[in-house]
Amino acid sequence: MNDLKGKKIAILTEDGFEEIELTSPRDALKEAGAEVFIVSPKKDKVKAKSGDDWTNEYQVDVSLENANSSNFDALILPGGVINPDKLRTNKDALSFVQSFFNEDKTVAAICHGPQVLINANMVNNKKMTSVEAIALDLKNAGAQWEDKEVIIDKNLVTSRTPKDLPAFNRATIEAIMKK
Numbered sequence: 001m002n003d004l005k006g007k008k009i010a011i012l013t014e015d016g017f018e019e020i021e022l023t024s025p026r027d028a029l030k031e032a033g034a035e036v037f038i039v040s041p042k043k044d045k046v047k048a049k050s051g052d053d054w055t056n057e058y059q060v061d062v063s064l065e066n067a068n069s070s071n072f073d074a075l076i077l078p079g080g081v082i083n084p085d086k087l088r089t090n091k092d093a094l095s096f097v098q099s100f101f102n103e104d105k106t107v108a109a110i111c112h113g114p115q116v117l118i119n120a121n122m123v124n125n126k127k128m129t130s131v132e133a134i135a136l137d138l139k140n141a142g143a144q145w146e147d148k149e150v151i152i153d154k155n156l157v158t159s160r161t162p163k164d165l166p167a168f169n170r171a172t173i174e175a176i177m178k179k
Contacts (some may be wrong), residue, residue, distance in 0.1 A: 006125050011038050016049055
């Protein structure tokens with residue numbers, strides 16, 4: 001399947017991302033023909049978690065300071081508790097995220113990933129889902145939150161938890177194909 005051949009996808013992350021929420025979309029996007037790049041404020045490697053346990057390290061392909069949204073067709077924001085909390089206070093990360101919305105490109109966020117979108121001021125009047133722990137945060141920021149496995153609102157794709165990854169990956173690939 002080469003539906004996304006020629007497409008370049010950024011996965012923005014910090015240390016403490018939920019491992020499967022990075023690896024599952026990455027692998028699905030690669031299988032669909034896309035090139036996938038891990039973008040991070042960290043220069044060398046980022047460290048994953050699986051639940052409460054630290055797991056593997058992943059090579060950073062592009063440092064955030066050298067990343068430009070115009071070089072990518074879509075953005076993925078994995079969850080985890082630590083990762084989005086670090087990214088949402090990083091002004092460069094927020095600018096990077098905002099630029100994808102400004103350029104009308106696909107943005108896909110899962111689990112706690114939408115926390116970054118709150119701080120980027122990109123959730124107001126958007127239909128979204130997330131892990132239940134941040135539902136109130138999203139509602140308070142103006143999102144129309146629903147408890148569904150995946151929600152697509154124009155160029156924004158959101159999902160709740162790792163069990164929703166099959167639907168999240170399908171919806172993300174479909175959204176990128178439409179652009």
